[in-house]
Amino acid sequence: MKSTTRRTLAAVVTGVAAAVGVAAAPAVAAGAIPVPVPLGGAETALGMELPHVAGELPVPTAGAPEGPRYAEGRLLPERTLPQLPVRSGLPGADLRQPLPQVLGDEFDHAAVQAPAAELRALAPGLSLDAPLSAPDGGGFGLPTAKLPQAGVLTPVVQTVPAADLGVGPGL
Helix, strand or coil: CCHHHHHHHHHHHHHHHHHHHHHHHHHHHCCEEEEEECCHHHHHHHCCCCCEEEEEEECCEECCCCCCCCCCCCCCCCCCECCCEEEEEECEEEEEEECCCCCCCCCCEEEEEECCEEEEEECCEEEEECCECCCCCCCCCCCCECCCEEEEECCEEEECCCCEEEEECCC
């Protein structure tokens, strides 16, 4: 293979790899993916203004769970099944509806905008303790029997949703 052919092939492969990398980067880095609803063809076919509808779908990302914590006097760690943190968002919506000037001449559109809100959550976890105590020096190094313990770590959800409602000309 000639050197010019190799250089041309290398340039093409590099260009394709760069294009694939650029195309894949926004989907990974984005917190929400926009979802437009195309109604332009229906507006043209019907000859009237239709509502504008768009949305945002969040991309959930899992975090690293806290490891189990060992406590004195227990055979099993405190968090046998740790809670998994998840970051995501609530879906967003952008709606604009034309009005037939019911509210007067200057009010011809109603709009609702609810951007994607960040959502932080912890999955439920489990904490167990065995029905035996830790080895005791006074009992010849043998564990004693006790009641088993089980606890559910409750899930946690934190978010602050927001929405704007407006009426005006051409919102």
